[in-house]
Each structure stands twice: as structure tokens, then as C-alpha cells.
Amino acid sequence: MSDDQDNGQDTGRALPERGLPAERVLGDVKALRAGDRPTHGGRLFAYVYDPAVPGLDELAAAAHAGSAHVNGLDPTAFPSLLAMENALVGAAARLLGGGPGTNAPDVVGSVTSGGTESLILAVKAARDARPDVAAPRIAVPVTAHAAFAKAAHYLRVALDPVPVDPVTLRPSAAAVAAAIGPDTVLVACSAPSYAHGVVDPVAEIAAVAAGAGVRCHVDACFGGWTLPWLRRLGEPVPPFDFAVAGVTSISVDLHKYAYAPKGVSVLLHRTPALRAPQFFAYAGWPGYTMVNPVIASTRSGGPIAAAYATLRHLGEDGYLRLAAATRDAVAGLADAVRGTHGLRLLAEPESTVVCFTSTDPTLDLFVLVDELTARGWHTQPQLSYGDLPASVHLTVTAAVAPRVAEFGPDLADAAAAARAAGPVELPAGLTALAATLTPDALTPELVAGLAAALGLGAAVADPGAAAAGGGAGSGPGGAESGPGGGFAPDATVNALLDAAPPALRERLLVEFVGLLQRPTY
Numbered sequence: 315m316s317d318d319q320d321n322g323q324d325t326g327r328a329l330p331e332r333g334l335p336a337e338r339v340l341g342d343v344k345a346l347r348a349g350d351r352p353t354h355g356g357r358l359f360a361y362v363y364d365p366a367v368p369g370l371d372e373l374a375a376a377a378h379a380g381s382a383h384v385n386g387l388d389p390t391a392f393p394s395l396l397a398m399e400n401a402l403v404g405a406a407a408r409l410l411g412g413g414p415g416t417n418a419p420d421v422v423g424s425v426t427s428g429g430t431e432s433l434i435l436a437v438k439a440a441r442d443a444r445p446d447v448a449a450p451r452i453a454v455p456v457t458a459h460a461a462f463a464k465a466a467h468y469l470r471v472a473l474d475p476v477p478v479d480p481v482t483l484r485p486s487a488a489a490v491a492a493a494i495g496p497d498t499v500l501v502a503c504s505a506p507s508y509a510h511g512v513v514d515p516v517a518e519i520a521a522v523a524a525g526a527g528v529r530c531h532v533d534a535c536f537g538g539w540t541l542p543w544l545r546r547l548g549e550p551v552p553p554f555d556f557a558v559a560g561v562t563s564i565s566v567d568l569h570k571y572a573y574a575p576k577g578v579s580v581l582l583h584r585t586p587a588l589r590a591p592q593f594f595a596y597a598g599w600p601g602y603t604m605v606n607p608v609i610a611s612t613r614s615g616g617p618i619a620a621a622y623a624t625l626r627h628l629g630e631d632g633y634l635r636l637a638a639a640t641r642d643a644v645a646g647l648a649d650a651v652r653g654t655h656g657l658r659l660l661a662e663p664e665s666t667v668v669c670f671t672s673t674d675p676t677l678d679l680f681v682l683v684d685e686l687t688a689r690g691w692h693t694q695p696q697l698s699y700g701d702l703p704a705s706v707h708l709t710v711t712a713a714v715a716p717r718v719a720e721f722g723p724d725l726a727d728a729a730a731a732a733r734a735a736g737p738v739e740l741p742a743g744l745t746a747l748a749a750t751l752t753p754d755a756l757t758p759e760l761v762a763g764l765a766a767a768l769g770l771g772a773a774v775a776d777p778g779a780a781a782a783g784g785g786a787g788s789g790p791g792g793a794e795s796g797p798g799g800g801f802a803p804d805a806t807v808n809a810l811l812d813a814a815p816p817a818l819r820e821r822l823l824v825e826f827v828g829l830l831q832r833p834t835y
């Protein structure tokens with residue numbers, strides 16, 4: 315007997331005994347989605363990129379559907395995909411200082427599934443270009459995206475963190491030079507960094523890298539599709555692309571500010587020779603010879619077609635207009651922060667990020683984030699790291715522009731409420747425990763106890779229910795679980811994580827997310 319139909323008790327199982335009608339299934343998905351953070355409406359400042367262009371979602375969805383079953387495994391079987399991919403790479407190259415008539419005329423690239431894959435492949439290409447180096451290393455500013463650390467981990471490449479100036483939040487070229495050694499195969503920098511939105515001194519860093527004969531990757535996953543338009547609008551954008559000698563590769567995510575649906579990034583290399591070691595080919599089995607430019611083998615054409623449709627529909631004029639709206643929204647939000655007693659911009663905005671910290675010990679940022687959430691503003695808390703204070707991150711997109719006037723009063727109100735509530739007080743002993751516990755000492759029992767102490771009991775007692783209700787979070791301190799999930803990190807959780815050293819944060823979050831990722835039956 316099927317629970318789903320015969321009892322009228324829907325368990326939401328993915329495989330009911332008897333199939334359900336399409337409208338019913340779509341209704342179920344819609345009902346599940348109701349617990350998510352709002353992807354549209356300009357009140358979610360992370361995870362999503364919304365241009366608020368009428369009809370764009372429908373266009374992208376139609377293009378996606380039309381190519382969803384096309385397989386990028388073999389570009390000769392599906393030339394449509396190859397054509398769209400090459401067009402996307404050409405558009406990205408041209409926007410980022412490459413292509414005909416530039417000093418980087420031979421730029422080539424690949425479409426990947428996202429920024430992380432682009433960065434992993436940039437590291438792989440750099441590693442495999444140097445078979446002479448037995449123990450390769452990469453020099454990466456501490457403010458660069460965590461995906462570099464993931465790449466280093468996956469590829470068994472050592473990560474040399476480059477410190478940043480705590481005021482400018484940028485690495486100096488001298489610090490990069492000091493991190494380069496004989497085994498360094500890649501130097502990285504950000505344009506801009508995700509956390510603070512500041513652009514690293516790319517020209518100086520690339521010069522240092524070139525002088526040492528080392529590749530230099532510019533991670534423009536976040537800003538590669540906004541900085542060029544901001545420059546055209548007259549903003550003072552420093553050189554960061556292929557116009558800079560010594561820049562060997564650049565990544566730019568189309569599923570961020572090109573406003574394409576998720577699953578598309580572009581990795582560009584200055585020359586085909588630089589790209590060559592990115593590829594993987596294997597003929598040592600009796601099946602088809604596998605040749606993959608990217609990590610995935612079978613790849614859906616959906617995201618590529620959707621991105622292609624999005625770019626063609628918006629066009630240069632559209633992106634310029636959206637960049638102007640975003641720039642104005644950034645200015646308005648930054649003014650709201652400046653006007654709120656006890657808050658300070660961590661960096662003057664120079665791209666599309668507003669990042670602020672607290673200057674008042676009675677104003678706990680994590681409590682403020684919760685107060686903003688209660689007022690319908692979903693911001694991203696960032697934990698303290700080294701000598702960088704905890705902060706609140708706002709990724710600003712064009713959809714925010716019409717909401718800006720409402721933000722200032724709500725921010726002031728939320729700050730007053732956070733002050734009245736006072737800073738988080740962790741349960742007795744927990745702060746000391748967090749500061750002293752080593753990751754290895756974290757037993758499942760201890761995690762369960764911690765989860766219970768933090769009010770995450772539902773996730774522990776009934777992990778299946780938690781998994782059914784919420785998405786798997788991944789953001790430190792700002793995990794993505796929606797309100798329906800068993801793990802919606804609040805100020806208390808963030809305070810605990812903030813008190814813990816990074817290695818313990820990692821371990822705690824792995825354990826908590828592991829509790830969420832349990833099958834439902």
C-alpha cells in the first residue's frame with residue numbers, strides 16, 4: 315500500500331509505490347521550496363544573484379529545458395553545446411581583456427560547473443604543467459576563496475597562505491614574493507575577494523609571479539562580470555584582467571553576476587599551451603576514449619544553454635544598466651551602515667559587496683544578523699579570523715536597488731534591538747570548551763551533546779526529519795539551512811563557532827552537516 319495515496323499521509327518519499335500526477339508533484343516541490351530563503355525580492359544578500367528582470371527566469375528555464383538532456387561528454391555528438399560553450403568563453407574573454415586586438419589574442423577557456431571547479435582546474439593545470447616539481451605548492455592570500463584550499467586538498471598540493479594587511483584587507487606584492495619558493499606552481503589573487511569585496515593589487519602580484527616564472531590566477535569568479543561594467547560606468551577599477559602582463563588565467567562565474575541559473579563558470583587561460591595540462595584523457599580501457607576538459611564527464615547542456623540565453627537577452631546594454639543599479643544600491647546600503655551607531659564598514663565598497671563590523675561591544679553582530687532576519691533581511695555573518703574581526707557580508711545585486719530605502723531604518727531598528735538583547739552568552743563552560751577542544755577529541759557523543767546544548771536537538775534526535783526539512787548548509791556561520799531545517803544556525807551557534815579555532819569550526823560543521831544529510835525513507 316502506498317502511504318502517498320492510499321492513506322493520504324504523504325511522507326514526501328522520492329519513490330512512491332505508485333507514481334503521482336505532475337501537478338501534485340510540482341505542488342510538493344513548491345511546498346518544500348516555501349521553507350527556503352527568498353531567492354527573489356532583493357532581501358537575501360548571499361547565495362543568489364537576482365537582476366529582477368521580468369521574463370528572464372522563464373527564458374532561462376526554457377533554454378535550460380531544451381538542452382537539459384544534451385550531454386557535453388562528447389562535443390562532436392552535440393555541436394550545439396560546443397557552439398554555445400565557445401560563444402560563452404569568447405564573451406568572457408572579450409570582457410576580461412582577451413581576444414582579437416588585445417595583448418592576449420590567444421585566450422582559450424572552458425565552461426565549468428561553478429567557481430570551485432574553475433579554481434580546482436586552474437590549480438590542476440598549474441600542478442600538471444610542472445611534473446619536475448615533486449611536492450608542488452600554491453601561494454594564496456588568506457582572503458582568497460576557500461575553494462583554493464579545497465583544490466589544494468583534492469590535488470595534494472601544499473597551500474602557502476599569504477597574509478593580508480588588516481586595514482586594507484589586501485596582500486602586498488612583497489608578502490606574495492616572500493611566499494614564493496622553488497616548488498610554487500601558482501600564485502592566486504582575487505578581483506575582488508568574496509568576504510570583503512576588495513580587489514587585490516593584481517598588477518603587482520602578477521609581476522612578482524612572472525618574475526619568478528610562476529603562473530598567476532586571478533579569481534574573478536565573483537567580480538569578473540561586474541568590474542568591467544563598473545569601469546565603463548566611470549568607477550575607478552584597477553587593472554585586474556588579461557590587460558595585466560603576467561596574468562595567466564582568470565575565472566569568472568556566469569551564475570553570479572551574469573545572472574545565469576546555477577551551474578556555470580568560465581575558466582580562461584592566456585594561451586592554449588597554458589590550458590593543455592587542465593585536460594584529462596584516458597584510453598586505457600575497452601570503452602570510449604575519455605577526454606574531459608573539466609572535472610565532470612557527463613555534463614548537462616541545460617546550464618550552458620540557459621547562460622547563453624541569459625547573456626544574449628541581457629546584452630551589454632542590459633549588464634551596464636544592471637551594474638549601475640547595483641552600484642547605486644551598494645552606495646545606499648553603505649550609507650545606511652555609516653549612519654548606524656556602532657557599525658563600521660570593514661572596507662570602503664569598491665565592487666558589489668558591503669561588509670561591516672561592530673565597534674561597540676554591546677552590539678553583537680551575530681545577534682544583529684538574527685534581528686535583521688526577523689525583519690526579513692537575510693545577511694551573511696562571517697566569523698573572526700586571525701586579526702580580522704567578525705563581520706556581516708552583503709552580496710548586492712540589482713534586485714536590491716528598490717529595497718535600499720527600507721534597509722536603513724530596519725538596520726537601525728535591528729541594531730537597537732540587538733543592543734537591548736545584549737551579546738550572546740554561551741552556556742557555561744562552552745566558550746572554554748570551544749577554545750580548548752581539539753578536532754580529534756570531538757566524539758559523536760560530544761557533538762550530540764553540543765548540538766543539544768545549542769538547541770539543535772531536532773537534528774540529532776531525528777536527523778531524517780531535519781534532512782527532509784532543510785537544505786544542507788555549507789556556509790560557516792551562515793549555513794544555508796532554511797527555517798524548515800533542523801539546523802538553522804543562530805547567534806548562539808555563530809558565537810560558539812567564533813570562539814572555536816578554525817580546525818574545530820571545520821570539524822563541528824562537518825559533524826552538524828553530517829547530521830542533516832541522512833536519507834529519508
Ligand SMILES: Cc1ncc(COP(=O)(O)O)c(C=O)c1O
Nearest residue numbers: 428429430459461508533535536
Ligand atoms: C571569489 C570567489 N571565488 C570562488 C567562488 C566559488 O564559487 P562556487 O560557489 O560557484 O563554487 C566564489 C563563490 O562565492 C567566490 O566568491
